[in-house]
Amino acid sequence: MSAPLTVAVTGLNATDNPGPGVGVIRSLRHCRDDVRVVGLAYDALEPGVYADGLVSDVFLIPYPSQGIDPLRDRLSYIRERTGFDVIIPTLDAELPGFVELAPELAAQGVGTLLPTREQLDLRCKAKLAALGDKGLPVPASRVLTDVTQLYAIHEVIPFPIVVKGPYYGARVAHTLEEAVAAFYKMVGEWGYPVIVQQFVAGQELCVCAVGDGEGGLVGAVQMRKTVITDKGKGWAGVAIRDPGLSQLTATFMSATRWRGPCELEVIRDADGGYHVLEVNPRFPAWCFLSAGAGMNLPYAVAELAAGRELSPLHDYRVGTMFVRIALDQISDMDAFSRMSTAGEVVRSHGVAR
Amino acid sequence: MSRPLYDRPILARHQTGLMNKFSRVASMQPQTHVDGVPVQTLIEAYGSPLFVFSEKTIVARYRELRDAFARRFSKVRVAWSYKTNYLDAICRVLHREGAWAEVVSEFEWEKARHNGVPGERIHLNGPLKTEATLRRVLPEGTLIHIDNFDELALLERLADELHLTPKVALRVNLAVESIPAWSRFGFNLESGQAMTAANRILTGKRLDLVGLHCHLGTFILDPASYREQASKLAGLANELRRAHGAIMSFLDIGGGFASRSKLKAQYLPGEQASPSFDRYAAACAEGMAALDYPAGSEPTIVLESGRALVDDSGTLLSTVIANKRMPDGQRGLVVDAGVNVLFTSFWYDHDVVPAQPFGGISEPTVMYGPLCMNIDVVRDTIQFPPMRAGDQVVFRNVGAYNVTQWMQFITYRPAVVIIGADGRHGIIRKREQLETLLASEEVPSWL
């Protein structure tokens, strides 16, 4: 067995719209006792901070909106305290900062497996069409900055259409009136631009994949959502294997030379056609399914980021299910008090555990 | 044991989403100096509030911009966008570096001439070109960027009358995905209007069409917009070459690069969100690759970057007048610079820090200016350490558009100084005083 690995993970906001951190951490610890996890949180009340047995040490880090310098300072403090070898960031908004810091971190011996800034920009919602140019099937879409552009939209994209905000939010519109209302709602909530996409009906499939940065695929697990919440999040799902989806994943990797984890959200329509709706540049919250089904992708990312040889990745067991469950953790005031005054809870004994 | 130092008592309620003490405050450093000169010294010498410009930073940014494009294009010209900051000293720093001038009024044209810029090194832009203005600037060889057909007709008439063949460029507006089109300026590309205008100029022979120009907008965060713009401009140039054999001597991509300020609607701070000049240049070069010109006749790429060139070089020093406890529990900090001098507060969340070392717990704080108007908020809620009346704060990245769009309202406009590369400092615009304002007022005899 190799030397223990200390991995810092963000995204402990395991709410009803969960961040991926808890899934990543459970995967890292799955069947292994040579991994130590340091949690990085943005708020003293992120549920993952209080999850028993999940993370021994948790530290607050500055919000991405605060910029690079505070993040750099804070990480170097946490590094001193915990000696982490690898960071796995899991939230969209923090990625630009970590991508920018990655070379500095590498120079200090901290590994990451992240996409480049260009790759990050390529998959942003307003640019999905660019993936179409690279040979991926994406629904017809237009980026709008003016409501009057909706009046002729049916000439390029017939109704129904999906009206989306630049970061979050989506509404299906069947008529121009609905589209106009949805347009203003998106602008009000998320600002410009507004993205209009062809509505495609079918089965919602997801792929959790890791790219090697040279066009190759490290591994991927496919999943079909079986329970979907009112927010459109998968609450349960099952591992599947669809050769078309495998092909699509391989195409994505070779076209973008993606480095690190990502999630492809895909619709398979009634005619067997595929439509890539979105590409998330990080692990999905359901990534523990990958470990549970036998192909532990978060652990693979930790190994690659640490510059270690990849343990053989076994194929995953099709038919493995995940069913999410809401649990109430019990905590005394102490951990919360330490998080809110000192910004850290250290349950282990620092570097020399 | 000695007693701890006193700091103002603070009771801060925990709020979800606001419970991160490692926010910017944790690494917020006071800015006690500007380019090596103590803030205190500057305020004592020139008063408060005070704009301070760094010559070093202006020069560094200029060279970074020029070099990013010069690595990719054989001919590059920066035309300084006067409206962004037309203080003579600032303009002269840029002209000394080799910048031409981009002006949008006769006033700005006069300023550029006053700064020693020859008429033929001035690009005259914008909708405000009166017959009188054109009569004055045409004989000096100024480049006219035509905005509309009325102006085109006027220019043709003046060309005949003055027996000149003015050098002109076509201002073009075009659609680029994900940014609102500035379609009110120039001739539209997609509808064929630009081609119509070009045809008229090229067949009429009274004007010499030497350039194409497009200014996309301002604070454009996505370099890809410039790729699209450049390829469309190149496409138009190709068409003109095919139809008329015309070769443009310049293609002007306008301004619009983002500075390191942070728009209110923007989540990430400028240092992460705003692309480098290099990324803009790379995108532009990719788009310009579509240009099909014979070897040796590459056009000059003209840049009219305003904001991104000088925003970083300007800081505003301001003094705390008072602390207030607002009914919602936030702290109010009244400072002596309001929206009258910091006009850009309307759209930026300015980066502001104390000018002296500080301690104590930071609190959500709103910064108000000194005006008796409710709109006078210079910084929305920011976690800020305790300050005392008389302390100073430093607003950073405020060099663009403030010293042109500011207003004389309620009080005098402050002085502006520049710090030279060698640490010397000097005034470049005096603080206004009663005489300054009275100089342009008159009282009719019957009053």
Place this chain on the structure above:
Amino acid sequence: MQRLRDLAISDTGFVFDPFSGATYTVNGTAQCLLDGLKRGLDRDGLVALLRERFECSDEDLPRDIDDLVQSLRMFGLVPGGFEVGR
């Protein structure tokens, strides 16, 4: 003043209000004033207490005391009409 007396305050400046469930952070001077207020000190008493425990220069202590009391009123930790005795 029962609400004030019931506050649980840790050495690190973490404050828990068992009545409302709200939590706060206080700095040393605020903690000292909460102490004094619980003991029913008047304004002069509070000023003296601050001077005794902290290195004060030319600060306007009564102003700072009023500021803290306003926060306490806002958070409902003292009755709405509460003023420090003179």
